Amino acid sequence: MPSSRRTFLASGAAAGVGLAVAGGLPSLAQASPARPHPPVKPGNVPFPPLVDDPEGILALPKGFSYTVITRTGVTRLDRGQGTTPSDHDGMAVYDAGHGRYTLIQNHEIDPGAEFGVPHVKGTVYDAGAVDAGGCTVIKTDLAGRNLGEFVALSGTISNCAGGPTPWGTWLTCEETEDRAGDKWEEGGRSGVYQKDHGYVFEVWADGSADPKPIKCLGRYSHEAVAVDKDRTRIYLSEDADEPNGLFYRWTAPHGVKLGPGVLTRLAPNAGVLAAMQIIMDDGSVLPDVAYLTSAQLGRPFPVRWIEVPDRDARTRSVREQFADGQVTRGRKFEGVWATDEGVYVVNSYAWDEGDLPADAAPHDGMVWFYNFKDQTIQLVTYFPHQTQSEEGTPVKYTDITFDGPDNVTVTPWGSLVLAEDGSGASHVLSTIPGGPTYAIARNQLNDSEFCGPTFSADGKVLFVNMQDPGLTLAITGPWEKYLG
Numbered sequence: 001m002p003s004s005r006r007t008f009l010a011s012g013a014a015a016g017v018g019l020a021v022a023g024g025l026p027s028l029a030q031a032s033p034a035r036p037h038p039p040v041k042p043g044n045v046p047f048p049p050l051v052d053d054p055e056g057i058l059a060l061p062k063g064f065s066y067t068v069i070t071r072t073g074v075t076r077l078d079r080g081q082g083t084t085p086s087d088h089d090g091m092a093v094y095d096a097g098h099g100r101y102t103l104i105q106n107h108e109i110d111p112g113a114e115f116g117v118p119h120v121k122g123t124v125y126d127a128g129a130v131d132a133g134g135c136t137v138i139k140t141d142l143a144g145r146n147l148g149e150f151v152a153l154s155g156t157i158s159n160c161a162g163g164p165t166p167w168g169t170w171l172t173c174e175e176t177e178d179r180a181g182d183k184w185e186e187g188g189r190s191g192v193y194q195k196d197h198g199y200v201f202e203v204w205a206d207g208s209a210d211p212k213p214i215k216c217l218g219r220y221s222h223e224a225v226a227v228d229k230d231r232t233r234i235y236l237s238e239d240a241d242e243p244n245g246l247f248y249r250w251t252a253p254h255g256v257k258l259g260p261g262v263l264t265r266l267a268p269n270a271g272v273l274a275a276m277q278i279i280m281d282d283g284s285v286l287p288d289v290a291y292l293t294s295a296q297l298g299r300p301f302p303v304r305w306i307e308v309p310d311r312d313a314r315t316r317s318v319r320e321q322f323a324d325g326q327v328t329r330g331r332k333f334e335g336v337w338a339t340d341e342g343v344y345v346v347n348s349y350a351w352d353e354g355d356l357p358a359d360a361a362p363h364d365g366m367v368w369f370y371n372f373k374d375q376t377i378q379l380v381t382y383f384p385h386q387t388q389s390e391e392g393t394p395v396k397y398t399d400i401t402f403d404g405p406d407n408v409t410v411t412p413w414g415s416l417v418l419a420e421d422g423s424g425a426s427h428v429l430s431t432i433p434g435g436p437t438y439a440i441a442r443n444q445l446n447d448s449e450f451c452g453p454t455f456s457a458d459g460k461v462l463f464v465n466m467q468d469p470g471l472t473l474a475i476t477g478p479w480e481k482y483l484g
Helices: 479-483
Strands: 005-007 058-061 065-071 088-097 100-107 133-141 149-156 159-164 169-174 183-186 189-192 200-204 222-227 233-238 247-251 272-278 301-307 333-338 342-347 363-371 376-384 405-410 416-420 427-431 437-443 450-455 461-466 471-476
Touching (some): 058 471, 065 133, 088 169, 088 461, 088 471, 100 159, 100 169, 100 450, 133 159, 149 169, 159 450, 233 333, 333 416, 342 405, 363 405, 416 450, 427 450, 437 461
Parallel strands (some): 088 450, 159 222, 222 333, 333 405
Antiparallel strands (some): 005 065, 058 437, 065 471, 088 100, 159 169, 169 200, 183 189, 222 233, 233 247, 247 272, 301 376, 333 342, 342 363, 405 416, 461 471
């Protein structure tokens, strides 16, 4: 299908929202496998104001443009597989050489969807999960042309986020705990799951995949994953409530170094899966992240890890295997992204009844940095709660008032890009840990969330998804001027 491109010509300067960290910032590095970069210094050039799109899709600053690469139900899959599935979510980009890129994209779909991921021979995990989630592989270039798309993984459920590996594959996460024998019904269709769900799967950049769950990483409502530079540990987030989800660390068995295909060959009980405990000054465990606020920005807290008793959740969900106060919980542990020094993890929001303990502080978003060497975690970005979030009513200053950060990525220059999934207008955000946050794109089409932001290693293209109506976008412009 032909691509559509819009270029924006307005000018001016935008104000940013951010709460500063007292003290030094954590060192930042570009997402693997690229080389690390020096720490970001606050006070970089602010992005110009966003300019409305004549096509009504994506507001961008002056000098930036976008291309629509795929559209749900419109662009065609290769090999007669049908049309592009819906509910684009987490995504990674790989350099394919000769000015081309490969995208691996999640589709967060439950069974019976109008545009589910079709079951293609060799890609199917659960034949009972019909027209459900999975992954597609997209070929594109600097111009954002659609050079083909095909199914890499199917028969999975609600593939939300995930994470790229240092060896050039994609780990895709099921955000569900459905079991074999559970029934599903949607749009007059019904079925029965033949296998358990709630696992992580591995997909290769060439689109090949072994539809085998990585059971050693646990079975729960997975959100995102990140692998450390030594390839011996994986950090995982859980988007769940009642009780709230956890942040996990999996440690490989002694002598095992992760690489292509290693995870799928490990035994279901290989390594150690453990949940995070944030330790307070008196040695107690912080029961929920919402007890910390902007007053603690930049302060490192010691972290300990407590082993999960039954990672496959045979009788109880993993998070329910811990008593309150034994682990540190958080509403909506979302995006995770690793650097050489540590890993970022996002809590999207907590303000509604049941989202947080009654005596904790409501918030509209938190970004944390866990330091591998020091084994500490610090709050680096904080969005205070606004009552408008509760009603979804418009705020007065749309492009400087933010809530609901979700997916996160580290840019080639060391700053962060966040995708909003909140109330009101949805944005793609640039944020400096401990510094300001700027809007770099706004969904002008509807209130759908952005998902899967990821930069090409050369820093030329920011790829991002708009989940509804299902668009994959390539955004180009003078990125280094504002992020470098």
